[in-house]
Amino acid sequence: KQEVTQIPAALSVPEGENLVLNCSFTDSAIYNLQWFRQDPGKGLTSLLLIQSSQREQTSGRLNASLDKSSGRSTLYIAASQPGDSATYLCAVVPNTGNQFYFGTGTSLTVIP
């Protein structure tokens, strides 16, 4: 069974800092990986989708990379802002089957 781990569980940084969130998965036979954002009391919003054939995806200040062979993905946030404060989750879809496997998330606080 696919296991997805996100470390650290919580992170607090001053505004303006660049930061990296980590996601690791145990089975490299994945179809894609997605990064989501969850605000308190809300549902999840998809940030970036990386197909297994891709190495990275970018959207504004966000850049996600994927290294399938090592079972790792990183989400890079440039010039962090207080509005970036949220929980960030990664999820993988295996090559076979029709479900996401989610990590437990990293809770990010950006201090003004």
Added chain:
Amino acid sequence: NAGVTQTPKFQVLKTGQSMTLQCAQDMNHEYMSWYRQDPGMGLRLIHYSVGAGITDQGEVPNGYNVSRSTTEDFPLRLLSAAPSQTSVYFCASSYSGTHIGTDTQYFGPGTRLTVL
């Protein structure tokens, strides 16, 4: 588009009661799913559907039933509520039922359920 909608937002049940959590989407998505989110456990898949009339079990299906009679609606039924089912429930959908990896997943706002 309203996106993915869920009702109710909050619900309190007593042990043994039954209820239905509603989920609807207006994006003509084939794939719909139900997750529960518990502290320290992440999101876990309960049931999913790849199209009207087709459902399948996820990781934690016990105690829950689903049906998909229309493309738009995917209700989740709790048959006999237990305190272990206290959780936040999310419905999600995506366009393709062929392989969910090809499309963005859209999530509803969630239903917070407490079973006493």
